Amino acid sequence: MKKGRGRTSRIRRRKLCRSSPSRGVNESYKPEFIALKKWLKARKFEDTNLIPACFPGTGRGLMSKTSLQVKAAFNEETRCYEIRTGSGCRRHEEVFICYGPHDSRRLLLEYGFVPCGNPHACVPVSQDVLVKYLPSTDKQMNKKISILKDHDFIENLTFGWDGPSWRLLTALKLLCLEAGEFPRWKKVLLGERISDTNEKTSLDVAQKICRYFTEEASAMLQKVSHMKDKEMALIHQLTLVETLWTEELKILRASAETLSGLQAAVRDSPTCLRSPPLLGVAPSAGCDA
Template sequence: MKKKNGRTFRKRRRKQSSLGFASLSHKDEYIFLKKWLKERGYEDSKLRPAEFSETGRGLLTTKSLQAEDLVIALPEKCLLTTDTVLNTLCTFLIAEKCGQTKSPWKPYLNLLPETYTCPVCLDYKTVDLLSEPLRRQAYEQRKRVQELFVSSQPFFSSLQPLFPKNLKSVFNYHAFRWAWCTINTRTVYMKPSQRGCFSKDPDIYALAPFLDLLNHNPAVQVKAAFNEKTKCYEITTLSTCKKYEEVFICYGPHDNQRLLLEYGFVAHNNPHSTVHVTTAMLLKYTAPEDKQRPMKLSILQENKLLDDLTFSWEGPSWKLLTTLKILSLEADQFPSWRKVLLGHVISEGNEKKSLDFATEICLSLTEETQHTLQKISLLKSDCQHLVTQLSLVEALRTEELHILQKTSEILWGLRSTTV
């Protein structure tokens, strides 16, 4: 301990803060976790927990990593797996957390976040600031978790003899939501072992202590799987990482809406970011007097063009532009709708009309996003207790605004070449 006050320590602390992270590995909780992992066969020489200014808690490497290097190999004994249903793992987490002192998982449970920012945990005021499609998904998530909680009640009641405390003080909605978020944001997928082509083995999800401190970066590539030979869950990087930098993995090619929905955060400059255009929005800008509108809509529906219409950093998606071209067909052009689906240009007029249509939608979404950002900034000063969640939605809506601004530039360029 005395060593900590020495010159080397002070020098090291200075170096760390200038690099944008503060080491956590000297803290008791992390020392206990490392000891616990070691007892279960985990050997590590390079990863250290740290607090990063951009991403919060994560892991850094003390040795540079080259492509194909193993980032981590976590032995099976350290994994908390479920080959049964989700609520069994929820129940397990709640029960272990409440009887923490005796739990063999204590060093891990101690370090789990106390709160989450997935939509199920957000205040209604915050959820209402999300864009319409995401808001709908956020309410669906709430409903799903509530239903799962209600359907787990008989199971919780059957556990009463095992608990001296009043069961409701242990298995309440608050605890269930915490456990659900823990599982949703932190489990890794383990492909069931292939016992035969028609194997009915259920999917297995595992909580992986320490490994679950790795944060997401959409720009990195990794391979992750349970290795049957070494009996370890292994992550190999396909990207490089410099010494004393944060080691990232990629949770998948998710856009920011999906990251918020599933993990409760957003990634800045996410290349997969999109802004969704709903059917209601399309209908708002199509002429209701267009007699072929119902037919056009059923063609679009049959060809699955109405789902997932988006603007991205590259402008309107192919699906969105094709949809707009079909909706913009004049009565005499309508029989050519199949050609539009095949990517043919029907006329200069149709091209121009669909781009004008896209511009109108983009402009309307831009105004709506700017208005929401103003509301967020007012709410941030009025509702101090919601500042963290409001900042999260602000980051998401700001990224959406940037995509819409980029799209507007792209559309302007496209329109000037078609006129």
């Protein structure tokens, strides 16, 4: 008999496994999981390697009944897309799935949960809100919007934990160009600074948009709070929505603080900015045009 394969060794391994802090408690006997298994089986989904369990520290999850390996790929034999663990998973340990760098709204809509402190969480800005605080008398507005669309600058405009995204500020700088500055719109998309006035105006509009979203988030939190008092059957779903709005409110407050710092920097900057002199040309004593 090989060393470590005897009865005493098996008992020792079982005791060690039961005492492991990562070991989950089987919950497959509960009615809701029995119903879930029947629902999955009716849709031709069967997996004998995973069972629902409760884990210390993480709560409910899936526990492996056997050691797991291999990858995610399309199986030509079963004609199904199969997800397999990317790293080894020992028996009775929790099996995790990597959801990818998604914001909290997408995680709630597609997976039904809202993580705390999600680094990818953000507040999206739609086109309607983007122009909400811009002058309605701007005759070049339609042309500006067309340029943003043509250069893929009308989507993925967000406020994040570190403030407004570069894409959002760039879009606002282009939209805030004055009539005489408009021919330089290409430089805006390349990240060049056009003027102090353009910088200040775009930051002011960004702050107004941020304030609008902040007020909206606060109002929604009050509405959800009242609904939780009346709709007890929906308490779980409403709590998730409340968590989402609470996180977005924190993001907006952080963005507002960042914007305040940027606005202060623009106010304190010189009113006349010199461009670097061209090679072989003496710098002008006045302001650059």
